[in-house]
Amino acid sequence: MRRAPVAVSLTVVAVVAACGGSTSVVATATTTAVATTSPTPTTNPPPAGEPPVDYDGFRAQPTACGAQAPPAATPMQFPSAEDRGIRPGATVTARIETSCGVIVVLLDQVASPETVNSFVFLAQAGYFDGTAAHRVLPGFVIQAGDPTATGTGDPGYVLPDELPPQGFIYERGVLAMANAGPGTTGSQFFIMLGEAGLPPAYSAFGVVTEGDEVLDRIAALPLGDRFTGSGVETSVPLETVYLERVTVDVG
Numbered sequence: 001m002r003r004a005p006v007a008v009s010l011t012v013v014a015v016v017a018a019c020g021g022s023t024s025v026v027a028t029a030t031t032t033a034v035a036t037t038s039p040t041p042t043t044n045p046p047p048a049g050e051p052p053v054d055y056d057g058f059r060a061q062p063t064a065c066g067a068q069a070p071p072a073a074t075p076m077q078f079p080s081a082e083d084r085g086i087r088p089g090a091t092v093t094a095r096i097e098t099s100c101g102v103i104v105v106l107l108d109q110v111a112s113p114e115t116v117n118s119f120v121f122l123a124q125a126g127y128f129d130g131t132a133a134h135r136v137l138p139g140f141v142i143q144a145g146d147p148t149a150t151g152t153g154d155p156g157y158v159l160p161d162e163l164p165p166q167g168f169i170y171e172r173g174v175l176a177m178a179n180a181g182p183g184t185t186g187s188q189f190f191i192m193l194g195e196a197g198l199p200p201a202y203s204a205f206g207v208v209t210e211g212d213e214v215l216d217r218i219a220a221l222p223l224g225d226r227f228t229g230s231g232v233e234t235s236v237p238l239e240t241v242y243l244e245r246v247t248v249d250v251g
Helices: 055-060 113-125 212-219
Strands: 023-026 034-037 092-098 101-107 135-137 141-144 174-177 189-192 204-210 223-227 232-237 242-250
Touching: 092 113, 101 113, 101 212, 113 204, 113 242, 141 212, 204 212
Parallel strands: none
Antiparallel strands: 023 034, 092 101, 092 242, 101 204, 135 141, 135 232, 141 189, 174 189, 174 204, 223 232
16 A cells, blocks of 8 residues: 655654564554564565565665665674774764765764664675665654665674663654664664654664755655554655665764
């Protein structure tokens, strides 16, 4: 089913990620979060007009914002994140080149050193390059970092939770890690599109410093339905937003 973008009213929300498993937590409008089973990945593009359910499906549809599709992502798995030797006090920035423009993020290694090290490691390995943002909820989040684009992909390892303090506000521009519960953080991350009443259950490791207009372009894309097992979430981009390249600078 194809639908135009809609604003989502979020009172109680949670962020999807199933790091290596098939169970995820799905945000629903004005309801509590519900544990559901993720869609079964396919190996072929979905029928014409149907929202994609995996990376092949995203590759088969038009690219967002009039851009051209980059080379396909290269599947990668690692036993752990290599120590990148980021010195204390270093300024670490990430440049996320998307189909709709560039987003620059200042990473916070003081609050989340393990998370930042992992993100830098994966970016330098080219793990994110050519992947697709698989979930967009206007007013809530853009979610990416899953090479399978199913919501179940991971880098082959999990990270320790580096959670913010009670009272932390996930406001617009905050960069944080998605998860499926404690001890399941992998490579999937989200960027907040608006302030939401999330509990401090997601490692926050950066904030957008450039590209606010890019967030708006992505949030305005047409969206299709994702069937979660407990209902329908209109969050699948019907034009593919690629992470063309992610680079980091450590100063």
